[in-house]
Amino acid sequence: MGLLSKKDTKLITDPLADNNPITIQVLGICSALAITAQLKASIVMSLSVLFVLGVGNVVISLIRNIIPSKIRIIVQLTVVAALVIIVDQVLKAFAYSLSKELSVFIGLIITNCIIMGRFEAFALGNGPWKSFLDGIGNALGYAVILIIVGFFRELLGSGTLLGFKVLGDPIEKTGLYAIGYENNGFMLLSPMALIVVGIIIWVQRSKNKDLIEDH
């Protein structure tokens, strides 16, 4: 790896597991849960966050020395809002039905705590290249959880993955349905997203004892 030094690789790989933005830093949960009933929506949401966080981190890092610290929140909000408008318009142009499905949650990337959190914690104190890597790393960490949750909810809830019927056809009784398998419609309802994330946290912390909290 000539391009990335060891430190730089750590910036990307750390947020994937041991410093995951959702399960450890508790950031950006708002939008993570509501749109994960389908894998496709989770992937699109992850890509949008990847773009906004990667570019936003670079922009903030470039202008970090000229932002007066008193109004930095408003400056940050303006940068994010501009980037999110780009994402929203692109989605409306190329994937209209999907953007209808995600409805207000694309807009809510603006107040996604991951973005503001990384701006405050990292981009304001580091150079553009490092900030870019940090942004990509954290967005990937966010994406991993979103995709895991979306995978299980779509598979167990509607028996499909990305719309393909991987478990057979429930109406014609093929595949698993032939031996009496039924879809668990409950997985599609919003409360199950919380419980799935709870279970992910449980699994992760059982594997890595250092992460266990006192209360």
Next chain:
Amino acid sequence: MEHIELFFKSIFIDNMVFATFLGMCSYLAVSKKVSTAVGLGAAVIFVLAVTVPVNWLLDQYILQPGALKWLGAEYADYDLSFLSFIMFIATIATMVQLVEIVVEKFSPSLYNSLGIFLPLIAVNCAILGGSLFMQSREIPSIGLAFNYGISSGIGWFLAILAIAAIREKIRYSNVPAPLRGLGITFIITGLMAIGFMSFGGMLTGGDDEGKEQTETAKVEQAEQKEENKLAENTTTINE
């Protein structure tokens, strides 16, 4: 009647936390003690009650397609709705600042209890979410927008109050070590959300008729479209 329906609907059925997961970050971070949870909850009600009507005015008279008609006929076909994110968030940030200054000036005791939470609120998803849902659900009047702001704020307040009370108690129970803290909070919130889903039956009585009507209308439309297509096909074949 409209007002009462919207009021209960936004508190219980479309509860910000349990139905749409808005404001989860602060919901999880500030729910360790009941007293701080009450402070943040009150601040959320307050800010939502101010920002939703203001953003409603903004949406109605500046942002919507054709909203600039009051400036003159040549502005009638402008569509500024792509600016709504940036306008809403700017309004929220300034309103929060304004509220902070006013409260500090006129009620220092209220400022002391709400003060530290007010800056936090500018980046709370529940506040922006309130305005965005107000826009996407097309709330018809400013009175209803005000009502929507207050009632969804109350819904959020109830949710954070409940979880804070549960978390204070759960400290004394024997939770499996890896689930402690965040994990169990997620699962409890999930169970509470399942509980809140039972309120969903409250307002269905009147809604069903309306839905059926629109559905039959849709089916009719689809049928008509197919007929049109068939007609087109036959004409092309004939040609």
